[in-house]
Amino acid sequence: VASRTAQYPLVQEFTMNFNDWAIDTVSGVKKTLASTVAASTDPTESGLTAGTNLVFDAIPMPGGAVIIGGTVQVETAFNGTGTNTVTVGVSGATTAFTTNTALETTGITAFTLTGILAMRCNAGENIRLTFANGGADATTGKVRVRVEYTIDNRAQENTLV
Numbered sequence: 001v002a003s004r005t006a007q008y009p010l011v012q013e014f015t016m017n018f019n020d021w022a023i024d025t026v027s028g029v030k031k032t033l034a035s036t037v038a039a040s041t042d043p044t045e046s047g048l049t050a051g052t053n054l055v056f057d058a059i060p061m062p063g064g065a066v067i068i069g070g071t072v073q074v075e076t077a078f079n080g081t082g083t084n085t086v087t088v089g090v091s092g093a094t095t096a097f098t099t100n101t102a103l104e105t106t107g108i109t110a111f112t113l114t115g116i117l118a119m120r121c122n123a124g125e126n127i128r129l130t131f132a133n134g135g136a137d138a139t140t141g142k143v144r145v146r147v148e149y150t151i152d153n154r155a156q157e158n159t160l161v
Helices: 113-123
Strands: 012-015 021-023 029-034 053-059 065-077 084-089 093-102 107-110 127-133 142-151
Touching: 012 021, 012 053, 012 127, 021 053, 029 053, 053 142, 065 084, 065 113, 084 113, 084 142, 093 113, 093 127, 127 142
Parallel strands: none
Antiparallel strands: 012 142, 021 029, 053 127, 065 107, 065 142, 084 093, 084 127
8 A cells, every 4th residue: 555644753862961970770879960069950869970981761762763864962061081982873783873073173073874774673672872071170061962763654644646
């Protein structure tokens, strides 16, 4: 049967600043993104450590999601003495979308799409961000990750004429 319906793309985004913190998905440790604990958004947070690497399942995906695009947008360049990067993927394929996108310069990096992404996200896997930085001393920086997707068997428009 020919296609007779259409759906709008869905978009989720996640924004993180240099001084935000999260609980590392793999280690369970509370880490800052790229700042010292004293410069974090909550320096009195119990157990918070200056993160030189942070793995975070930042964007939960619904079952049946098919990734059709996405970007990493560095809105404010990260400063600091170390090299700051972010890699975007899913558990088991952490470099599936991007690899080591530099955070020291503003700009937009588009996702690279492969077959494994559709399969993994169809199962409802979260989008995983892996931040790496050579030192937790940044005083500026903001990054936004956007994921565009559709959901299998979903229809919002009837295209019959």
